[in-house]
Amino acid sequence: MLNGSCLCGAIKFTARGAARDPAACHCTQCRKQSGHYWAAVQVMDADLTITGTPKWYAASPSAKRGFCPTCGSFLFWKGAADDDTGIALGALDGPTGLHLERHIFTEDKGDYYDITDNVRQEEQEDE
Template structure:
C-alpha cells in the first residue's frame, strides 16, 4: 500500500493496488507547475482513496492536475477517460520500493540540467 500527503497535511491519500510506470515528466506544463520535472506513479482509480478536497485544474483538453488549495502541493495528474491517476512520488510517505523506469518528454526539458542517470529517456511519451 502507498500512502502520502501534501506538505500541510490537509490532503492525504492511499492506494491499495499495484503502482506502475514510475516516470519523470519533463514537459513544460509539469516543469512550470512543479518548478522542475515531476515524478509520478500510476495507480488505478478504484484503489485510490483521497481524504480532503484537492483543487483540480484543467491544464489541457486531455488532462487535469490536482493540488492542495491550502499549501499548493501538486499531487495528482489525471488523463481524461483514463482508469488511473498519476500520484506524485515526492508526496509518498516512507520507503516505497519504487524506482524510476523512464523519463518522458525529454525534448521539452529545461536547458539548465542534464539527465545523467541510466533510466530510459523518451523525447515524447510512448502511447
C-alpha cells in the same frame, strides 16, 4: 500500499494495489507547475482513496492536475479518458520500493540540468 500527503496535511491519499510506471515528466506544463520536472507513479482509480478536497486544474482538454488548495502541493495528474491517476512520488511517505523506469518528454527538459541516471529517456510519451 502507498500513503502520502501534501505539505500541510490537508490532502492525504492511500493507494492500494499495484503501482506502475514510475516516470519523470519533463514537459513544459509539469516543469511550470512543479518548478522542475515531475515524478509520478500510476495507480488505478479504484485503488486510490483521497481524504480532503484537492483543487483540480484543467491543464488541457485531455488532462487535469490536482493540488492542495491550502499549501499548493501538486499531487495528482489525471487523463480525461483514463481509469488511473498519477500520484506524485515526492508526496509519498516512507520507503516506497519504487524506482524510475523512464523519463518522458525529454525534448522539453530545461537547459539547466542533464539527465544522467541511465534510466530510459523518451522524447515524447508512448501512446
